[in-house]
Amino acid sequence: MGSEQRNALLAVVLSGAILFGWQYYFSPPKQQASGPIEPSVKTEQTSTATVGATQATAAAGPIEPVVAEEEFTVSGAGASLTFDNSLTVKNVTHNEAGINFNDMVGNKQPMRVEFDFGNGFQTLRFAKTDTDNKFFNAATETTVVTTLTDKGVVQFNATSPKPFKYR
Numbered sequence: 075m076g077s078e079q080r081n082a083l084l085a086v087v088l089s090g091a092i093l094f095g096w097q098y099y100f101s102p103p104k105q106q107a108s109g110p111i112e113p114s115v116k117t118e119q120t121s122t123a124t125v126g127a128t129q130a131t132a133a134a135g136p137i138e139p140v141v142a143e144e145e146f147t148v149s150g151a152g153a154s155l156t157f158d159n160s161l162t163v164k165n166v167t168h169n170e171a172g173i174n175f176n177d178m179v180g181n182k183q184p185m186r187v188e189f190d191f192g193n194g195f196q197t198l199r200f201a202k203t204d205t206d207n208k209f210f211n212a213a214t215e216t217t218v219v220t221t222l223t224d225k226g227v228v229q230f231n232a233t234s235p236k237p238f239k240y241r
Contacts, residue, residue, distance in 0.1 A: 143199075146220075148207060153226030159209070160197045161187040161218065161230065168226050187230065189216065190239040214238070 075083075144159045152169035163185040166175040179185060188195040191214055200209035200218055207220040216234040223229070232240060 144202070146202065146209075148220050148222050148228055150222045151224050151226045153222060153228070155220075155222070155228045159200050159202075161200065162197075166228075170226075187232075188241055189214065189232075190241075191234075191236055195239075195241060 145156055145164060146159070147154060147156045149155070154165075154167045155163065156165040157163045186197065189198050190196070198211045198214060198216060200211050200216075202208070203210050209218045209220075210216070211218075214234060214236060216232060216236075216238070219231045219233075221229045221231070232238075
């Protein structure tokens with residue numbers, strides 16, 4: 075075997091060792107659960123602290139978890155976005171778009187937003203509040219506000235007192 079072939083083989087073996095070693099030591103831990111995690115419903119006990127927390131939550135949005143699927147539409151500036159209460163985008167239209175949204179994305183894999191509050195990514199259901207384009211999930215105290223810019227770009231702004239990740 076020539077020295078160039080030996081060096082090339084050594085480079086491939088070392089690169090593989092580094093790649094697999096890096097994934098072994100720095101990859102995120104795998105989750106044991108195989109399905110989405112549903113938020114648990116907590117029963118409230120009557121106490122002065124619980125009543126104060128309940129009143130604060132009632133002012134921010136509904137207390138009961140939302141189960142049924144609802145669809146909402148945000149439109150303006152020649153654009154329209156339809157999504158459900160789990161923040162799954164169902165359809166997007168724009169006056170200047172040349173391609174249909176469902177043809178581009180497909181119906182089998184919708185554009186969905188999932189949240190992780192430390193228990194793995196899960197789909198949350200939101201209820202519409204009294205404020206336009208504002209949605210609330212009581213179980214995680216998460217508020218989502220949708221806005222539509224002048225250029226037809228839809229934005230979801232999610233806030234929660236608890237730390238979270240989304241994808």
